[in-house]
Amino acid sequence: AVIPVAIAGAPYDVVIEEGALARAGALCRPFLRKDTVAVVTDENVAGAWRETVAASFAAQGIASHWLVLPAGEATKSWENLARVVDWLLHLEVERKDNIVALGGGVIGDLTGFAASMVKRGCGFIQMPTTLLAQVDSSVGGKTAINTPVGKNLVGAFHQPSLVLADPLSLDTLPLRDVRAGYAEVVKYGLIDDPEFFFWCEANAQCLLAGEADAREHAIARSVAAKARIVAADEKETTGVRALLNLGHTFGHALEAQCGFSDRLLHGEGVALGMILAARYSARLGLMHGQDAERVAAHIAAVGLPASLKALDIDCDGQTLKNHMLHDKKMDAGTLPFLLMRGLGQTFLAKDVDLADVAAFLDEELAR
Numbered sequence: 001a002v003i004p005v006a007i008a009g010a011p012y013d014v015v016i017e018e019g020a021l022a023r024a025g026a027l028c029r030p031f032l033r034k035d036t037v038a039v040v041t042d043e044n045v046a047g048a049w050r051e052t053v054a055a056s057f058a059a060q061g062i063a064s065h066w067l068v069l070p071a072g073e074a075t076k077s078w079e080n081l082a083r084v085v086d087w088l089l090h091l092e093v094e095r096k097d098n099i100v101a102l103g104g105g106v107i108g109d110l111t112g113f114a115a116s117m118v119k120r121g122c123g124f125i126q127m128p129t130t131l132l133a134q135v136d137s138s139v140g141g142k143t144a145i146n147t148p149v150g151k152n153l154v155g156a157f158h159q160p161s162l163v164l165a166d167p168l169s170l171d172t173l174p175l176r177d178v179r180a181g182y183a184e185v186v187k188y189g190l191i192d193d194p195e196f197f198f199w200c201e202a203n204a205q206c207l208l209a210g211e212a213d214a215r216e217h218a219i220a221r222s223v224a225a226k227a228r229i230v231a232a233d234e235k236e237t238t239g240v241r242a243l244l245n246l247g248h249t250f251g252h253a254l255e256a257q258c259g260f261s262d263r264l265l266h267g268e269g270v271a272l273g274m275i276l277a278a279r280y281s282a283r284l285g286l287m288h289g290q291d292a293e294r295v296a297a298h299i300a301a302v303g304l305p306a307s308l309k310a311l312d313i314d315c316d317g318q319t320l321k322n323h324m325l326h327d328k329k330m331d332a333g334t335l336p337f338l339l340m341r342g343l344g345q346t347f348l349a350k351d352v353d354l355a356d357v358a359a360f361l362d363e364e365l366a367r
């Protein structure tokens with residue numbers, strides 16, 4: 001599938017295709033002006049996919065230069081940003097060149113941010129190799145690094161020239177990361193596409209087992225949803241793009257409580273966060289309790305964490321509420337809360353009572 005992303009002034013395609021990495025050279029050829037290309041990746045991805053991608057460039061007469069960074073969230077740092085930028089400058093990358101980010105959201109965010117500043121903004125191609133990156137981070141142009149103060153606090157909007165998503169890359173991805181990325185897939189169904197949520201309920205097991213059709217459909221439908229939302233609100237000014245934060249306010253608080261460590265992956269936090277958003281919506285009488293439990297049942301069925309108690313985080317609702325107050329989505333003293341009127345009917349709620357949220361979280365922690 002090819003999904004166009006209709007950003008005004010910077011439109012691009014997302015190519016979702018089994019074998020796209022093995023054909024990367026040919027697919028990128030129209031975007032490269034020289035016979036060399038710079039590729040940034042991490043150790044794990046290099047181990048699994050470097051040979052394939054390098055060979056596909058070589059077959060087009062393109063020599064690839066590689067910068068292989070350590071794997072992990074800590075790589076999104078000032079130090080590595082400088083390292084990537086300096087490396088690109090030494091390679092004499094020009095503004096109209098396209099550099100390549102091959103990896104998950106960490107490599108995509110860091111490399112995209114570096115591209116946004118090299119020669120005041122050079123081109124870049126995303127080759128996302130995690131499900132999370134394929135359905136979410138590689139599309140939409142948000143790039144960032146972390147600082148000691150918090151995650152993703154420094155960055156830029158910088159759209160890629162092309163996104164190549166190869167479902168085969170998920171064959172080498174640990175199942176835990178596949179599941180975590182799947183939480184973002186479910187998110188698109190819950191935002192505004194109930195039919196897709198029902199499709200997820202029926203097809204999640206095939207998808208997680210690596211069945212080609214299910215995987216491609218899930219990625220394409222998710223990318224189409226993200227493309228539609230970011231084209232409507234590129235820089236998150238009208239509130240449409242905020243819908244993508246469903247489950248993320250609760251999720252962020254849980255991630256913070258776990259110290260943003262491997263104890264709780266981002267997607268796992270989002271999965272729990274969507275359950276909490278659904279249950280809190282039911283508590284406010286906005287949505288049927290049975291629909292909220294349907295969300296929880298699906299999250300549990302795919303093996304994602306579905307209960308706060310099982311997380312074994314030693315804290316109370318007040319502590320989680322305080323984490324929310326440090327969320328970067330905080331806007332002039334209020335938090336944009338995404339709540340649901342039903343499955344696939346998410347909306348931006350304005351005056352949510354945080355004391356009530358804390359009481360709700362105490363109940364959930366004891367549940």
Ligand code: NAD
Binds near residue numbers: 076137138142
């Ligand atoms: P990641 O990039 O750390 O990848 C997860 C792990 O999988 C890493 O250990 C990586 O080395 C490994 N890996 C990646 N692809 C592999 C493959 N094909 N085979 C084997 N191993 C592979 O994490 P992620 O979950 O992809 O992304 C998380 C990051 O994305 C966070 O930093 C988050 O802030 C960011 N993010 C950005 C946006 C955005 O809009 N820019 C949206 C969501 C998340």
Ligand code: ZN
Binds near residue numbers: 136184248266270
């Ligand atoms: Zn997310």
